[in-house]
Amino acid sequence: MDATVKSKTYNRWIPVFACIAIQLCLGTAYIWGVFQPEVVKTLEWSQQQAALTFSLLLVILTLGSTIGGRIQDKLRPRPVIIGGGILLAVGFFWAGFVTKDMPWLLWIAYGALGGFGMGMTYTTTIAVCQKWFPDRRGFITGVIVSALGFGGLLFTPIASALIQHVGVMETFKWFALIFLAVTLLCGLIIKNPPEGFKPKGWEPAAPKKGAAHVQDFTPREMLKTPQFYMITVMLMLASAAGLMVIPFAKVLGVDGGLSVEAATIGVMVITGFNSFGRLFWGAVSDKLGRKKTILILLVAAAVSIPFAALTQGYLILVFIALVGFSYGGFLGVFPALTADYFGIKSMGVNYGIVLLGFGAGAVVSAFLAGYFRDISGGFVTAFIIAACAAILGIILTAFLKHPKLKEK
Numbered sequence: 001m002d003a004t005v006k007s008k009t010y011n012r013w014i015p016v017f018a019c020i021a022i023q024l025c026l027g028t029a030y031i032w033g034v035f036q037p038e039v040v041k042t043l044e045w046s047q048q049q050a051a052l053t054f055s056l057l058l059v060i061l062t063l064g065s066t067i068g069g070r071i072q073d074k075l076r077p078r079p080v081i082i083g084g085g086i087l088l089a090v091g092f093f094w095a096g097f098v099t100k101d102m103p104w105l106l107w108i109a110y111g112a113l114g115g116f117g118m119g120m121t122y123t124t125t126i127a128v129c130q131k132w133f134p135d136r137r138g139f140i141t142g143v144i145v146s147a148l149g150f151g152g153l154l155f156t157p158i159a160s161a162l163i164q165h166v167g168v169m170e171t172f173k174w175f176a177l178i179f180l181a182v183t184l185l186c187g188l189i190i191k192n193p194p195e196g197f198k199p200k201g202w203e204p205a206a207p208k209k210g211a212a213h214v215q216d217f218t219p220r221e222m223l224k225t226p227q228f229y230m231i232t233v234m235l236m237l238a239s240a241a242g243l244m245v246i247p248f249a250k251v252l253g254v255d256g257g258l259s260v261e262a263a264t265i266g267v268m269v270i271t272g273f274n275s276f277g278r279l280f281w282g283a284v285s286d287k288l289g290r291k292k293t294i295l296i297l298l299v300a301a302a303v304s305i306p307f308a309a310l311t312q313g314y315l316i317l318v319f320i321a322l323v324g325f326s327y328g329g330f331l332g333v334f335p336a337l338t339a340d341y342f343g344i345k346s347m348g349v350n351y352g353i354v355l356l357g358f359g360a361g362a363v364v365s366a367f368l369a370g371y372f373r374d375i376s377g378g379f380v381t382a383f384i385i386a387a388c389a390a391i392l393g394i395i396l397t398a399f400l401k402h403p404k405l406k407e408k
Contacts, residue, residue: 012132012133012193012199014189015128015129015132015189015190015191016129016132016133016140016143016144018186018187018189018190019125019126019128019129019144019147019186019190020143020144020147021147021182021186022081022085022121022125022182022183022186022187023122023125023144023145023147023148023151024147024148024150024151024154024155024182025088025151025178025179025182025183026088026118026121026122026148026151027147027148027149027150027151027152027153027154027155027271027275028151028152028155028159028175029054029057029058029061029118029148029152030148030149030151030152030246030270030271030274031152031155031156031159031267031271032053032054032057032246032247033246033247033248033249033250033251033266033267033270034156034159034160034163034250034264034267035159035163035168035171036050036051036054036247036248036250036251037250037251038163038167038168039053039106039168042100042167042168042169043098043099043100043103043106044100044103045103046370046374047248047251047370047373047374048367048370048371048373048374049103049370050247050370051247051248051366051367051369051370052107052111052366052367052370053106053107053110053111054111054246054247054362054366055111055247055362055363055365055366055367056107056111056112056115056363057110057111057112057114057115057118058115058243058358058359058362058363059115059359059360059362059363060111060112060115060116060119060359061115061116061118061119061122061355061359062119062352062355062356062358062359063115063116063119063359064084064087064115064116064117064118064119064120064122065119065120065122065123065351065352065355066119066123066349066352066353066355066356067116067119067120067352068080068084068119068120068121068122068123068124068348068352069123069124069127069346069347069348069349069350069351069352070219070348070349070352071120072124072127072128072348073127073345073346073347073348073349076191076192077124077125077127077128077190077191077192078187078188078190078191080120080121080124081120081121081124081125081183081186081187081190082183082184082187082188083117083120084116084117084118084119084120084121084124084183085117085121085179085180085182085183085184085187086117086180086183086184087113087114087116087117087120088113088114088117088118088121088176088179088183089117089176089177089179089180089183090113090117090176091109091110091112091113091114091115091116091117091176092109092110092114092172092173092175092176092179093172093173093176093177094108094109094113095109095110095114095169095172096169096170096171096172096173096176097169098169110172119352119355121183122148123348123351123352123355124348125144125190126141126144126145126335126347126348126351127344127347127348127351128190128191128192129141129143129144130335130336130339130344130347131192131193131197131344131347132193132197133199134197134198134199134202134344135198135199135202136286137286137336137339137340137344138282138283138284138285138286138290138332138333138336139282139283139286140282141282141332141333141335141336141339142278142279142280142281142282142283142332143279143282145278145282145328145331145332145335146275146276146277146278146279146282146328146332147275148275148278149271149272149273149274149275149276149277149278149324149328150271150272150275151271151275152267152268152271152272152274152275153268153271153272153275155175156264156267156268156271157268159171159175160264162174215343216342216343216344216345216346217341217342217343217346217350217403218346219346219349219350219353222342222346222350222353223353225342225403226403227341227400227401227402227403228342228353228354230396230399230400231334231337231338231341231354231357231400232353232354232356232357233357233396234294234334234357234393234396234397234400235330235334235354235355235357235358235361236357236358236360236361236389237361237389237390237392237393237396238294238297238298238301238330238334238389238390238393239327239330239331239358239361239362239365240301240361240364240365240385240386240389240390241301241302241304241305241323241326241327241383241386241387241389241390242270242274242301242323242324242326242327242328242330243327243361243362243365243366244305244365244366244368244369244379244382244383244386245270245305245308245320245323245324245327245369246270246274246324246327247366247369247370248369248370248373248379249263249266249267249269249270249320250263250264250266250267251263251373252266252308252309252316252320252379253265253266253316253317253320255377255378255379256311256312256313256316257312257313258313258314258316262314265317266316266317266320269317269320269321269324270320270321270323270324271324272321272324273320273321273322273324273325273328274324274325274327274328274331275328276325276328277324277325277326277327277328277329277332278328278329278331278332279332280325280329280332281293281297281328281329281332281333282329282332282333282336285332285333285336285337286336290333290336290337290340291397291400293329293333294330294333294334294337294393294397295394295397295398297326297329297330297333298326298390298391298393298394298397299390299394300322300325300326301323301326301327301386301387301390302387302390302391302394303322303387304319304322304323304326305319305323305383305386305387305390306380306383306384306387307319308320308323308379308383309378309379309380309382309383310380334351334354335347335351338350338351338354339351341402341403342403365386368382368385369382369383
C-alpha cells in the first residue's frame with residue numbers, strides 16, 4: 001500500500017490547523033514592543049537592557065529550533081511540541097515573579113527558557129506541515145509562519161488590557177496558562193505523514209540539472225556547502241530592519257509624536273503586516289522563485305527602514321508596516337528556500353541551524369537600536385545601519401546558486 005493510500009484516514013489539514021493555533025501563541029514574541037515600556041518602568045531598566053530580553057528570546061529560540069528539529073527528525077513531532085510548550089509556559093510563568101531587586105532573572109525566564117520552548121515548537125510545526133504539503137511548500141510555509149504574525153495581532157490588545165488591569169508581570173503568568181493549554185491540546189493531534197507521502201494526483205516536477213531538492217542533505221552535509229553559510233548570513237542581514245523596529249515599535253511611535261494609544265497601534269501594524277507578509281510572499285515565491293522574491297524584499301527593507309526614523313505623525317505607521325511586510329516575507333521564504341536547497345528529510349534541524357543567523361542578527365540589531373536610542377534619543381543611525389545590511393544582502397543573494405549534487 002503506498003503512502004498516498006495510507007494517509008486517507010487522516011486529513012492533512014488537521015496538523016495544519018493545530019500548528020496554526022500553536023503559532024498564534026508563539027506570536028507573542030513579536031509584541032515585546034507592548035511589554036518594553038512597562039518593563040523599563042517596573043524594573044527601572046534602560047531601553048537597551050529591556051531590549052536585550054527580546055534579543056535573548058530570539059537567540060535561544062534558534063538553539064531550541066536546532067535541538068527540537070533534531071529530536072523530531074529522529075523521533076516524531078508530538079513530544080517535541082508538547083515539551084516545548086511546557087518549557088515556554090514555565091518560562092513565562094516564572095517571568096511573572098521577577099522584581100527590580102533581581103531584574104536579570106527576566107533574561108533567564110522569559111528570554112532563555114521561554115525562547116528555548118518557542119524554538120522547539122516553531123521549527124517543528126513548520127517541518128511537519130511542509131512534509132504534508134510537498135506540492136505547495138512555499139504556500140504552506142507562509143500559512144504556518146503567518147499565524148505567528150497574526151498571533152501578535154491577536155495578543156496585542158489582550159496584553160494591553162491585562163497590563164492596564166493587573167500589571168506587566170501578572171500578564172506573563174496569564175499568557176503562560178494560555179500557552180500550556182493550547183500546546184498540550186494541539187500537540188496531541190499532530191503527526192508526520194507516512195514515509196514517501198505524496199498528495200493524490202501529484203508528482204514532483206522534474207528537477208533542474210544540479211538542483212538540490214532531488215537529494216536530502218544531512219546537517220553535516222549541509223554544513224560543508226558554501227550555500228549554507230550564504231543563506232545564513234543572508235537571513236541575518238535581511239532581518240536586521242525588522243528586528244530593530246519590532247521591540248521599539250511603541251517607543252518609535254511616541255518619539256514620532258503619536259499618543260501612547262496611537263503608538264500601541266504601531267505594534268499591531270507591524271505584527272499584522274509581518275503576518276500578511278509571511279503568507280503573501282511565501283505563496284509568491286512558489287511562482288516567482290525564492291531568489292527573486294528575496295531580492296524584492298531586500299530592496300523594500302533597505303528603502304523603508306530609514307524613513308521609519310525620519311517621519312513624524314501617522315505617516316510613521318506606513319513605514320513601520322513596510323518594514324513588517326518585508327520582514328515577514330523573509331521568514332516566510334527562507335524556510336522554503338532551505339527545503340529547496342537541502343531537502344525535506346532533515347528540514348527541522350537544517351532550518352534550525354540556518355536560524356543561527358537570525359539569532360545573531362537579533363542580538364546585534366536590538367543592541368544597536370537600544371544603544372543609539374539611549375545615547376542620542378533617536379534611531380536614525382541604527383536604521384541606516386540596517387539599510388546598509390539589506391544592501392549587502394542584495395549583493396550576496398545575487399551570487400547564490402543551488403548546491404551541487406552529492407556524490408553517491
